[in-house]
Structure formats: structure tokens, C-alpha cells
Amino acid sequence: MKFKMVLVMLIFSAxxxxxxxxxxxxxxxxxxxxxxxxxxxPVNPVKYYGPRKEKKxxxxxxxxxxxxxxxxxRIENTWRERExxxxxxxxxxxxxxxxxxxxxxxxxxxIRPIEKRKYCKVCGxxx
Numbered sequence: 001m002k003f004k005m006v007l008v009m010l011i012f013s014a015x016x017x018x019x020x021x022x023x024x025x026x027x028x029x030x031x032x033x034x035x036x037x038x039x040x041x042p043v044n045p046v047k048y049y050g051p052r053k054e055k056k057x058x059x060x061x062x063x064x065x066x067x068x069x070x071x072x073x074r075i076e077n078t079w080r081e082r083e084x085x086x087x088x089x090x091x092x093x094x095x096x097x098x099x100x101x102x103x104x105x106x107x108x109x110x111i112r113p114i115e116k117r118k119y120c121k122v123c124g125x126x127x
Contacts, residue, residue: 103109103123110127112118117126 103120103125105122109120109123112127119126
């Protein structure tokens with residue numbers, strides 16, 4: 001019994017001695033080091049230098065004509081596309097979509113039997 005107690009005390013004292021020697025061998029950290037955290041600056045902050053988000057301005061109840069302006073832009077774009085189509089048609093380029101069997105389709109529509117024909121949303125004809 002005494003032998004076991006002495007052995008446990010010896011192992012415990014040896015572990016304490018190793019721990020004390022390990023603490024003494026470490027170099028003390030210099031507080032003048034720039035990367036060392038302190039109470040004023042606990043962690044080195046990571047700065048973000050990207051563009052800032054613009055703050056939304058409050059509207060004072062003024063009338064905006066955004067929807068109207070978008071409508072006019074759409075009308076103008078369709079007018080330009082129509083002008084381009086007409087120019088290519090005059091030069092002989094492109095497919096003549098205004099004449100049969102196209103009726104405005106990109107490809108000529110499939111002609112089904114009379115009892116299976118469907119109403120076409122593009123040209124308004126059953127085929």
C-alpha cells in the first residue's frame with residue numbers, strides 16, 4: 001500500500017517538474033509586437049476596401065413616369081425592328097413570312113386533317 005502511494009507521488013511530481021520546465025522554456029511574448037492582440041485592439045481587423053452601397057433616397061411623393069418611359073422605349077424598339085425587317089425584305093433577304101404558307105410563322109405550319117385542325121394563336125387560322 002505504501003509502495004503504491006510512493007509510486008503515485010513520484011509520477012505526479014515528475015509530471016509537475018516537466019510542466020514547470022516546459023513553461024520556463026517558452027519565450028515571453030513581446031507586447032511591442034504589432035500582431036500581438038491587446039485590450040485596445042484584440043484582433044487584427046480585416047478591412048474591406050470595396051465599393052460602398054449607395055443609400056436609397058426618400059421620395060417626397062413626386063410623380064415618376066417610369067412605366068410611361070418604358071412603354072415608349074418598347075414602342076421605339078419594335079418600330080426599329082420592323083424597319084430592319086422591311087429593309088431586309090426589300091433587299092430580297094429573309095423569309096417572306098407575310099405570304100402563304102407562312103402567315104407570320106418561322107416555318108410553314110403543319111397541315112392536319114380537317115377533323116384534327118386547331119386554332120393557331122399566331123395567325124388566327126385553323127391548320
